[in-house]
Amino acid sequence: MGGDKTLASVNFANVSKTYDGKTSVVDELNLDVREGEFLSMLGPSGSGKTTCLMMLAGFETATSGEIFLDGRPINRVAPQRRNIGMVFQNYALFPHMTVAENLAFPLQVRNLSKADITSKVKKALEMVELPHLGNRRPAQLSGGQQQRVAVARALVFDPKLVLMDEPLGALDKQLREQMQYEIKRIHERLGVTIVYVTHDQAEALTMSDTIAVFNFGKIQQLAKPAEVYETPSNSFVAQFIGENNVLPGIVEERSGDLCKVRLENGDVLGALAVTSAPVGGATLLSLRPERIIVEPSAENRQHTTAQGEVVDQIYVGDHSRIQVRVFGRHEFVVKVQNASLRRTFDKGEAITLGWQVKDCRALDSASGYSQGHVQ
CATH class of the missing domain: 2.40.50.100 (RNA polymerase II/Efflux pump adaptor protein, barrel-sandwich hybrid domain)
Structure with a gap:
């Protein structure tokens, strides 16, 4: 699982996380995510996958080890300075803003011109096939439409890395499957690096270039979806993924x-x-x-x-x-x-x-x- 961190978009180097000084939620993790890769962190509740994502986003601090982004250590870089897009399960849209204003917000924070903001918002809405809904507020949208807006907001400022934390968990089965293909299509079109956290095995198998299967704070297997399913490396992976x-x-x-x-x-x-x-x-x-x-x-x-x-x-x-x-x-x-x-x-x-x-x-x-x- 190691590799040259100068060639990886993301690199976890011997990263551990403990809250009580005794139990490791993440245990000496070494993981490379290649530039442009769609990597899913898959595992049951308590396996350490979301903690890894939060440390990468900057919302949690590693107890030991270092996280690199394009070869640059980021443990002590504030979340807002990491230039990372983030999509949450609860959408986290501003209810008092229109869809267009929600998309414009991260661009305004980065001091882009009004002309650039207008152009980028328009392109982002077209990307998620919602060009006609820019003037609506989130409460006027369906759950699927809100999630599309959340994806667009994470991508509107052209980040090199997007993190997604159980983003489809609140959607019904049919809509969730539709959004899986939408996100996969956007990834293939843009080539952005995506780190995706889920406990849904079918979701990880459908969407990912690579799956990291977590349990007890460690990666049990890191491989392509077909390899994880067809040739599980241990009994946990075999039992957790598929029947x-x-x-x-x-x-x-x-x-x-x-x-x-x-x-x-x-x-x-x-x-x-x-x-x-x-x-x-x-x-x-x-x-x-x-x-x-x-x-x-x-x-x-x-x-x-x-x-x-x-x-x-x-x-x-x-x-x-x-x-x-x-x-x-x-x-x-x-x-x-x-x-x-x-x-x-x-x-x-x-x-x-x-x-x-x-x-x-x-x-x-x-x-x-x-x-x-x-x-």
């Missing part, structure tokens, strides 16, 4: 990058050995529900098969969730696209499941979420 079948077991044999794991019910499964646990060590097997094939044909038989019993089948529009009793567990889930599902299954019916060995990943045995309340 996941987890099977505890003991490593019985290791051979190159593969291993064999004895489950709690005595069955032995082959898996990709992501864990460094030795023979006799504990592990958690991770298997995504969509990687499992129902009733694989003889000629397309996967490397691993298992016999189970159908507990339930639930129709979810584009796919069906089949809950199976297998390996002595009731909560094993299979996800099948309805277009490829040949038939429905009755409760109690025997079912054959199959998957490739490499899709079953043996991860570390530690799991669980941070339970703190400081974000």
Whole structure:
């Protein structure tokens, strides 16, 4: 996660934050954000992601370590002098000002001419597709329109860096998804660096160039969205992002990058050995529900098969969730696209499941979420 800070738009160098001198909310963080990158800080409440954003914005002070912006240390630079755009969940628009006046405010603070202000406000409104609403006040706008104005205000003064703290959390599902694509489109058009905080896994997967998965004040994995989802580096990432079948077991044999794991019910499964646990060590097997094939044909038989019993089948529009009793567990889930599902299954019916060995990943045995309340 290290790198040359002169080439990075943002660099956290051994940054820690504690409020009581004992517990680290952020623990020796090293993170580079490249110029023009869209990086999401993803994690549960208490994982340290929002504290990182607040330190970058200047609203919190690092206990130790240094934060650099374009190679320049900024720990002792006041927030208003960092030239960083900020978008909050609650929009933080001035209710007594019109939309145009809200956008003009950061430009007036920077002493731009009236002509420049008028021009930049007009361009910002066009960018978020609200050119006709400049004379309205925030209370006269929908939630989605207010969030567009908040985004425009963060970008109107041409910052090199924009920070977004759960900006879509107050919107309904459909509008939130629409705004995800709007923000992504604006980012691709402007090339501005964005650091985005969210606890929504789908949001991070949809929008980001890179995801930093946080837990207990540390980055658990830093990678592209597909890599974070498809090849989680540990059991926390596997369980936090997307749906996941987890099977505890003991490593019985290791051979190159593969291993064999004895489950709690005595069955032995082959898996990709992501864990460094030795023979006799504990592990958690991770298997995504969509990687499992129902009733694989003889000629397309996967490397691993298992016999189970159908507990339930639930129709979810584009796919069906089949809950199976297998390996002595009731909560094993299979996800099948309805277009490829040949038939429905009755409760109690025997079912054959199959998957490739490499899709079953043996991860570390530690799991669980941070339970703190400081974000």
